[in-house]
Amino acid sequence: MPRLNLQFLRSAAPIILGAGLFALGLYALYHLLKPVNPADVAAQIRATPMGALAAALGATAIGYVALIFYDWFGLRFIGKTLDRGIVALGGFLGYAFGNTIGVSVISGGAVRYRIYSAVGLNVFEVAAVSGYIAAALGTGLTLVGISALAVHPGAVGAWLPYAPSTIQIVAAGITAVSVALIAWMSVSQRSLSIRGHELHLPPPADLAGQLVVTLIDIAAASFALWVLLPAGKPDYATFVAVYAAATMIGVLSHVPGGIGVFETVVIGTLPASVPVGDAAAALLLFRLVYYLVPFALAFLLVALNEIRLASGFGSRLLARAPALQPAFATLHGFSPGLVATVAFGFGAWLLLITMLPSMRAEAMAEGDLVGVLLLEGGTLASAIAGVALIIVSHGLARRVSSAWWFAIGALLAGAVASLLNDFGFENAAFLMAGALLLLPFRKAFDRPGRLTAGVFDARWFATVIGVGVAAAAFFFFVHKAVPYSNDLWSEFSHDSNTPRALRAGLAATALMFFFGIYLLTRPIRRKPPEEARPEVMSLAAVLCDMSEDPQAWLSQTGDKRFLFSETGHAFIMYAVRGGSWIALGDPVGDRAEFEALVWSFADQAVRSNARPVFYEVSARNLGLWVELGLTLHKVGEEAVVRLPEFSLAGGRFKTMRAAMNKRQRDGYEFTMLTSPHTPELTAELRAISDAWLGGKTGREKGFSVGRFDPDYLALFDISVVRKDGRIVAFANILASKSGAHLAVDLMRYLPEEASGLMEYMFLSLIEHYKAKGALEFSLGTAPLSGLSDRSVARSWNRFGRLIYRHGGAFYNFEGLRTFKQKFQPDWRPRYLALPPNVSPMRVMGDVALLIAGSARGLIGK
Template identity: 30%
Template sequence: MHILQWFKKNQTLFKSLFLITVAVIVLSEVLSLSKTISIQQLQSIFASLSVGRVSMMAVIGLLCVVPMIGYDVVLNRILDQHLPKRYLLETSWMINSLNNLAGFGGLISIGLRSQFYGKDKKGKDIAKALSKIFIYLMFGLSMLSLIGLLLLVFGPASPFLQQYWIWLLGGSLYFPIVYLLSLSQKNDYLGNMQQKDRLLLIATSFFEWVGVFTAFASVGWLMGLSFDVWQLLPLFIAASLIGIVSMIPGELGTFDIMMIMGMTAFNVPRESVVVWLLLFRLFYYVIPFLIGVALFSKNIGVSFNQRFAGLPKELCLEIAHKIEVFLLYFTGTMLVLSATIPDAFDQIKWLAQLNPIRLNFILQYPSIILGYMFIVAGRGISARVMRAYFPTLFLIAATIVYAFIGGFRISTMLFLILLFVIMVVSKSELYRKQIVYAWEALTIDGLLIGALTILYIVIGVYNMPHLNHHPHQHSMDFLLFPSEKMWLHGFIAIMVVACAMLLFARYLMGSKHQIGVEAPLDTINQVLTTYGGNSDSHLVYLKDKQVFFYPDVQAPEVFFQFSTINNKCLVMGDPSGNTARFPEAIQAFIEEMDQWHYLPVFYETSEEIVLLLHEFGYDFIKFGEKALVDLSTFTLSGKRMKGQRALNNKITKEGFTFEVLQPPFSTNHLSVLRDVSDKWLDGRKEKGFSLGFYSETYLNQAPVAVVRNQAGRIVAFASFMPTYQDTSASIDLMRYDPELAPSGTMDYLFIQLFTYFQIAGKETFDLGMAPLANVGTFRSSFIQERIAYLIYNFGSHFYSFEGLRDYKQKYAAVWQPRYTLYSRDSWIGYVMIALLLVDNKPINRS
């Protein structure tokens, strides 16, 4: 009793051990089967057979396995189960194909059927149902044994066949004896079955064994061999009976020896019989068995995947996708190289072994075209774009046809079929609606395609007549072409394929979809008024960026402002709005970008957002520091502020005054402010994106602080930057007239602003970013930060970054770091170039 309870308690463990055991048996059978099949022999056989005949053998072999599904239909009817048809078909095929080759007297069949069909049933009920099915498995062979026996008795049977009459007699007795026992309604293990189920099992067994014989005879007929079907049938039945009694998996050995001896006696050449048996095993056992193994792996994988919350499937699909991309690029490269330096694949052994597709040089033209197209397809699959799926399948199918024409090789076929299967299995990885050809991708593909093309041109130069007799030529004679005409044909193919590649790439790109909308000011005001914002939120009024609203534009709570360069969406600052919704808003934004193959780059973000984005797999670099003035402690008193105090007093005594103007501004005011701005710029182009530029629409969104001279003329101004926070203040656009404003005017303006906001009750004043402050300047700095420093500092001539930090240092009490975050699929060099371009793109001064 205790033993029984222990078995029940560890039932799951025993089921797992059984599946592992089956997997080990399957693996061992694959290894033993590989020893009986010669790859070289198969290649020579297939080379002598037409594609049509080989295809017919494969189709007939698969069709002859189908009747066995009837066993499982009846089994589930007895168990009163209504399983999904697809599940029943897959599991039935798997069980029967595995049992055919590695059945061990039906033990695997019984075990697997218990595993897949008896999960919710009692062990006793399963045993009863399986025993009823099991006794009918041999009915078909028994019926055929009777037919074979009659052929021996009444037909012109050869003396060789006569010796097996006892086997045929014994086999024919199985059906009537067992059938009579099964009619009993008292025996739950053999009888007690409905008549329609009994008849269906008899029919299934009969057609199963007719199918086995049909598959065998069809192979011989398609090989063009001459034989007598009525002599073949008794021999085949007797050999099958002896093989089954031996309980050798798939009847390996026993069946083969008998068939070779018998067919040789019928004047069929021994070599032809060996090939016949080889093809029969391949198409009736091996191919269905491999499909069964795939289904077996799938079913085990489903259980394993459910146990670990779907992680194994995601991991496997990701690995399959990486392998798929590699194989596409690898195949494309090898196809081009095989047409470019064909002799190298004959002379260099390791290169020949590396090449998965070995074709004749005469087919140079399509090899070049297919090779380059595979590279473009690899980019589409790498980008996970749905539009690449069917063209890539077509390319693989075209290459399969091409391989048949160029000389059939089983290794080539297996490689292409594997690639095709991986494509189909990993289809779910293709979810994007378009491809945006990133600079990183263009660099990789450009280098690869450029290298292959340059190699071809170099070979053309190497084959020029005046170089034909150089001494060094003997060391690299694999670079020689049969003729200049052949090389020219290949070069023309490269020119043709260049156009085809552009068309293919353009198809994959589709009609470019732009994320986000133009900034609707009313909606922006609604979000900022309701939920607040940050010191960068006000830049949205520049209207030089797109806006993404979350959850939608009708009822927004959060928005992102960004500009797009290539495939990079450069997000300015932190998101604005309801901070409680930031995590889900960031996720929705990234997912929307990802669907259209854009990569967000988050520019000048705070530490809080860095922590959120790092969970999404983003890398980050420190991009600078934001200077904050502590207004609660700010004063001009003391030794440290002696210079600023003297400067402020000097400008005040000279009659300069400070004033804050409220919007909307008059035309006269705007004209004066524009004049000051233009003089300050002195012909330089304004920067946008992360900095305010002169725009009347933008200036009218907030107050402007101005400095007037003795005559009341505005000589300097600073536009307010609303922070949408109660305790903080900031400014954006700062300009002065170099002719009218004395030295120190901007310091005077800052000091007056500090006093103004102190009175208004603000606690901090945001002086803005000091880009690249303390970034990449240390020997231990991250390499990404050092690259960023070099590129951004070299590419920007608008500010002296070091001088900007030194100036702000006079007032800043606190420095807050700011970061740039980018996807790991982006290269930091290209991220910095994108930031430079977006910072310096033409601005709209509306």
């Protein structure tokens, strides 16, 4: 099988597995609930004592407080200390959103990144905290569940083909071995290597504290469900084992919130004395209390923050808590994804309520044609509004302004349809409240664009299919007493609840079907991007002149295109090769406009049926690529010399110091030439460049490096090395606005002068700019260096290391790294950011051809 297909299968496997488990969970749940009357479930919910609801809410509050301590211990584990309010905010929002949306380590991790990065943590530190939380939660749930089975083996005995005594012995053995191993690793502070990954545990005091937090978390969450269960339920200690097992299986399924999977395990393991309908009512209430109530509170918190930003009143209140101001400033960034999730949820809700029997029919007179038409129209409108909200949720996630207006309209239409459908004042009020809650988020949707533009990824489609399957299962559950007949499709009367739901389901399915066909068959627009014009390059040069990144000047090589932000205060430089739009480095200009700019670049690339690629991006803006949903692959390291700390004195540079002194004695002289440069100088430098290229493989390179062009070189200072008055080497220098950050670009020398000449020039440049007070001098990037050499590394890492070690026929990668290491630089990673499921080898092929100019340019003239 081709490598690309294998890679696609690996990336799609979790989605396929999750969808399969979700479908199996719904199938099992449907059979468990087959004898249950939906009206009995609703009656049981209404009959739930207020005391039980209050106890469940109290247990939920205790559980979420305990969950916040996972963040606190995770920060301690990586040696970071943050304000308690920041930790509480990041922890609560991370769990409130992550528990409901699903794949908590990713969705909750994205929330934490926004908040914790605002107070100084980088993306790797936040990832470490998220990984610690995922490991602690998973290990805690597993150990508590297994240890509970050791005490109460009958909790899941009916599901396992073993005797209770066997389950008890095995569970006790696993618990004892696991606890002993964890305790030994914690006390000895030794790490455990599993397939190349090093596992390290916190010290005993922190581990004990984490154990207490885990017990409180599981105890509170399981109690919130247990207290809602009807009479006949198992004792609380036994139920903990049931809850832990069900939660763990739900988490492993990757289904959002474990919906369907969690319920199936709980109902299947409850005693026969618990009525299935009553258990279903308790589980539904638990979902509302433990998942949706915290999610609603978190949503309200973000909505209030949007009101604060609009009114300014809350800013005065936050002035009394300065430590929280940076974190609250980041909440605005949650708005698009959060509103998209809420809109998707409302869409699913509208689809489900269209499956319910209409109550208005009982109040309608026989032959009331107007009433029947309104009832039919209301049901169909509810289904269409629900599908519309699901479709438009993708546009909301991309901050499209028209998507926000469309969502408001769909919610209002759904409210009207609910009134027409069954006098459902509660549903109508619920949808109206949703529309009102979206109003404060207007400023978060500031990007023009079509509602359906952009990439609809596999996870989105899987979620939509899941909603469709759930709606179908709900329909069969609610209308299971009605025998199927073809006449159901054409029956119109005041009591035709099942036909009405069938037609609504058909309308919703048809809308989704035709939308899918539209996505698959819409014409490919390959509008070629506009080539860079002199006036456009001049605008970019103005921003380069104000930038602190010297690499921004590579925009002036003449082989790039430009995408500017709406205000013109930032730009991306890129080129097109094959099916890739390849941006070079980080965006240039106003950092506040980077996020909207990279989204716009990605959208335009996708609309042209191309891959958006960012080549050699630094670690300064990793959050941008995470927000965009791109994956990062290391492509090398940049060698940066810290000038204030650099000195030739001492033993480290003894050999280099001697070589430099020898060059000076041999008559070599270093000089800096400022622009403008004379035609005579340019001609002399061209002769050196031609001689240098004559001894190299391939043609003049471009894109990521400068090229010999008089107009380009006229923009920069040029360093030259002379011998006996004749220039033998030169290099142009890229400089930031302040002159504090510099980088060497084009380097050329006469082939007969190669030995030690570049070393002499670099040392001269370093000493020259150190004397002028500069802070950093970049020696350029060492391609493919610093990649992982472990056997479990990604295929790109393995391939890159192979080229790095044995690619001397094409480029002396390892020799270049060794040469630059002589200057003791800081090695700073550079990355390739590209869409998931896109092979980095394929993209790097486009990059290589772009730099070389052609396939012939890679190997010869």
